[in-house]
Amino acid sequence: MMGREFVPVAGREIAAAGAGAVGDVGEWWSQARCRGLPTEMFFVPDGDRGRSRLVREKRAKRVCQSCPVLRQCGAYAVSAGERHGVWGALTPMERAERRVLLGIEEALAAGA
Numbered sequence: 001m002m003g004r005e006f007v008p009v010a011g012r013e014i015a016a017a018g019a020g021a022v023g024d025v026g027e028w029w030s031q032a033r034c035r036g037l038p039t040e041m042f043f044v045p046d047g048d049r050g051r052s053r054l055v056r057e058k059r060a061k062r063v064c065q066s067c068p069v070l071r072q073c074g075a076y077a078v079s080a081g082e083r084h085g086v087w088g089a090l091t092p093m094e095r096a097e098r099r100v101l102l103g104i105e106e107a108l109a110a111g112a
């Protein structure tokens with residue numbers, strides 16, 4: 001993914017992931033503030049830990065904070081089970097916590 005342009009959800013079928021609650025992909029992702037920015041701004045390398053990881057995540061979250069589709073993006077990422085990157089100002093860990101609280105994790109594991 002390094003060096004590629006970040007296009008949130010580009011071309012992905014999200015209907016099975018609860019798109020009804022999130023909205024059609026064409027309704028929100030084209031307005032995302034991150035659209036066109038380098039992918040590596042939102043996806044921290046697996047080996048990146050500690051302070052370096054926190055700095056990268058904080059930088060990505062700053063972009064998200066002023067995004068007009070912040071809520072839709074975060075809702076999509078939680079419901080779709082996105083496991084990587086910062087989506088809707090939420091890190092993978094923050095999204096995992098929300099999935100557990102909402103009971104989504106079990107549904108994803110069961111293939112719902």
